[in-house]
Amino acid sequence: MRISALAAAADLPVATVKYYLREGLLHPGVATSATQATYDDSHVRRIRLIRALTGPVGLSVQQARTILGLVDDPGDDLYATLGRAVSALPPPVDEASVDDPDPYPRARAALEALGQVYDPHYAAVAQLEAALAATEDAGMPISDARLRAYGHQLHELAEYDLERMPQEPHSAVEYTVLGTALYEPVILALRRLAHQDVAARRALGG
Amino acid sequence: MRISALAAAADLPVATVKYYLREGLLHPGVATSATQATYDDSHVRRIRLIRALTGPVGLSVQQARTILGLVDDPGDDLYATLGRAVSALPPPVDEASVDDPDPYPRARAALEALGQVYDPHYAAVAQLEAALAATEDAGMPISDARLRAYGHQLHELAEYDLERMPQEPHSAVEYTVLGTALYEPVILALRRLAHQDVAARRALGG
DNA sequence: TATTATTGGAGAGTATCACTATCCAATCAT
DNA sequence: ATGATTGGATAGTGATACTCTCCAATAATA
Known part of the structure; x- marks a missing residue:
């Protein structure tokens, strides 16, 4: 799952997901290259938890x-x-x-x-x-x-x-x-x- | 009681009291002239209530x-x-x-x-x-x-x-x-x- | 292989909020 | 008379939570 799929799964703009990554609320995905990383279901759940708390x-x-x-x-x-x-x-x-x-x-x-x-x-x-x-x-x-x-x-x-x-x-x-x-x-x-x-x-x- | 005394009684800057007046949280004092108004104890109590709520x-x-x-x-x-x-x-x-x-x-x-x-x-x-x-x-x-x-x-x-x-x-x-x-x-x-x-x-x- | 799209990352921009500061002419205190 | 204070208006500030724009690198598609 790349960042756009993660954002879609969490129903959030990609920019907001990047913001949570930058702020350290969301763990980085596994980098597969200089410009790519993959995310999984744990990231989706984490975003849901972030949204529940905020x-x-x-x-x-x-x-x-x-x-x-x-x-x-x-x-x-x-x-x-x-x-x-x-x-x-x-x-x-x-x-x-x-x-x-x-x-x-x-x-x-x-x-x-x-x-x-x-x-x-x-x-x-x-x-x-x-x-x-x-x-x-x-x-x-x-x-x-x-x-x-x-x-x-x-x-x-x-x-x-x-x-x-x-x-x-x-x-x-x-x-x-x-x-x-x-x-x-x-x-x-x-x-x-x-x-x-x-x-x-x-x-x-x- | 003028505005500076009110501010002192409530332990707030005059600017903040003016802000509450502007925002309509605090009732205006009784105007005694174009540049003067008097406030009383009800205003002090009101500010305390505002501070409790905010x-x-x-x-x-x-x-x-x-x-x-x-x-x-x-x-x-x-x-x-x-x-x-x-x-x-x-x-x-x-x-x-x-x-x-x-x-x-x-x-x-x-x-x-x-x-x-x-x-x-x-x-x-x-x-x-x-x-x-x-x-x-x-x-x-x-x-x-x-x-x-x-x-x-x-x-x-x-x-x-x-x-x-x-x-x-x-x-x-x-x-x-x-x-x-x-x-x-x-x-x-x-x-x-x-x-x-x-x-x-x-x-x-x- | 060429071309278009997407990515991670960095930086800057935006809107809202709760003050806070600055000005002003009018008035008050001395 | 003179300096300080007032109400009122306007503008500025710092924090917050995004949101946007760029970029070169890489992926996907034709």
Whole structure:
């Protein structure tokens, strides 16, 4: 399969495929001469993954490259790899200054109330802090009770997810990293639809 | 309060405040002369809301304008207003062609399995379809069982949210529209942290 | 074999976005 | 009186995600 066939298979302009190659999201094909290389089905699947991450998941090309890099080359510490993946996911957070004794007060309080184990360097802690601060800034702070309710439901979801994690290390990384990124839009859409369902049932007196 | 004081109160450059005024995100101050206007605390709060929406929530200025417009001027149909708000939220979806008899097969199957009421024109249906298609394209399709598990948990969250919706129409719109947008980053961060918690407990043999 | 088409690769061009900077005459503060 | 500030308009900036143009080398076809 040459580049034009690959582009046709992925339903993209050739220029865009070249762009992904240049940016290192897509592995080069096997060069058969100075001006020819062949691509196979793995390249088609990779492009589909790139489009999934830059489309519905909403990652930039830069962020997608990081996520793909972690899946390609996970390292031996699943925990650290997942941490790096979460750092690459939006919303972006700037790291706290070293001298701040309590950089994430809202997140800390929330996680303590939930009784959850957490690593303060994990990017999601800063993301939670920023999200909670945003609800306050916007004049709609989240109550402790709501936070506990959310935390409890999401913890159950997390247990469901982890129970189904593959044993084999490489598959586990792929499952965890891609599952975190790819399933998030599904969760948001389901929540929006659940709101609509509940509202509709109440309006009908159900 | 003049524009420079407003900018200082919001910790933003004056040029940025002018930009929000130009873009219609921020209501003009009361003009006291040809080259002077006064702003008050409502403008400070509005800027905080704008920053919350364009920051952690990740909306573009365009999308934030739509959301703010709905909160400012909700119309009398809460249902339709929420629909418009969800349309403005990412991920963006292009509307299905009119002649397609079954534009959202995956979303339809999922919602039927969950027994949920839904309006096919609701943007979240298309968003769910795109999210599910993305998981398939990426080679990690969501199983029916997982979809049911997610749907069930999120439905409980939605019930919690709707039980706490204010009665008064204007407050209800604000609660629903802003709650949908502002609480989503909290949910994603909590899920990521719940994954970490569950993983850590399992690693410790808990 | 001649000729046309396509390729990989490099470079530059384009459109959008979210600011950011510069100007201006009018007005305010001192 | 004089310098600073204002609202408003216009233009400039840097980042992002493509998209286009060129090129000589090679492939495909006549």
